[in-house]
Amino acid sequence: MNDRDRRESGHLMLISPERVFYAGLLGRPRKRSSGGFNIYAAIRGSLKITEDKSEAVGEVALVPPYLPHSVESEHPSIICLVIEPETVEPLAMDQLSARISGPGAPDIAQRIRQAYDSLRLQQRRGGFTTGQFDQLFFGEALPDRNIDQRIRRSAARLNDFSDFSGGKMTATDCAASVSLSPSRFLHLFKEQTGVSFRAFRAWKRARHLLHFVNEDINLAHLAQDIGYPDSTHFSHSIRRFYGLQPRAIFSGSRDLAIYRSDSGVLDSAGFRQGRP
Structure with a gap:
């Protein structure tokens, strides 16, 4: 199409x-x-x-x-x-x-x-x-959450799938990038976001699937690219978050037009630019 x-x-x-x-x-x-x-x-x-x-x-x-x-x-x-x-x-x-x-x-x-x-x-x-x-x-801009900048930067990195690295990042990777021990990072992450690092990363992996749902793509390869260890984990996660198998999502999205946000609108701290 x-x-x-x-x-x-x-x-x-x-x-x-x-x-x-x-x-x-x-x-x-x-x-x-x-x-x-x-x-x-x-x-x-x-x-x-x-x-x-x-x-x-x-x-x-x-x-x-x-x-x-x-x-x-x-x-x-x-x-x-x-x-x-x-x-x-x-x-x-x-x-x-x-x-x-x-x-x-x-x-x-x-x-x-x-x-x-x-x-x-x-x-x-x-x-x-x-x-x-x-x-x-x-009708109005929703206010930014007041969150520790180290956790904000880590969340932004987990959101960034431009090179598919976001879904493969570990808590140790994120902790090192913001000069925290892994245990302190995990505690602070949950305190600031209200959810564990593992659950947060799992959601971001599944969410990134949305970028590709109107494409003719090999799902097994996509699963590996965005950080899933195998197709079983991929199917289970997608079904849990969306209530549908990956193939059903792709089958129902062939006529979906996708528009992405402006490129280059994140600053170095992970803040989104262009708010009123």
Whole structure:
């Protein structure tokens, strides 16, 4: 499928180290446990989020990181935004969650759908910054998380798959790069991010798969490139985070147009440039 056909399908994704916007097929996923804040919006009608024994039905919903859940939608396609938790203040996400679960939910859902329509009609080609992303979907830039700069730099390195090294980095590698002992680094990492280094790295590996989902690519080779020891670990991890097997994700994404963030927008400390 060529780029023109992908743009005309209406299925598209914006992706950066800090944010993802996806509008495309939902498929029939099992339970998933994304490492980011997931905001789901129905393209038409409503959707149902099931978390353990609780269910919520509406036009829009927010699911916290690493919480197992399943999604059903009246429409075969769905909108999903992913916000990486290490990049935004927890209080801001608490406030956004309260808005999404409150009486303002229909307005938020409508804004997200209007933003999608705008993106679809633009058939954009250029990149975007985090500030532009937030402004488009939420009407304001979400505040940066106040995090130790050493951990921020390490998180940025784990996010950087430009040469596929991010998924293969160990805690010892990261600790040495910020002049900490491995034990101190692991403690500080979990204290600052709220999640273990191992879980964080596993999510970033699985997340990087999104860059390739519309390509005709050898999945076994991709698994090795992004840090998985073998295909079994690869399939298990992807199914855990997305509720689908890798082949099912690729099969349903052939018509997906992918737009990436502006290049060169990270400074040496790992901060993203271009916020309002």
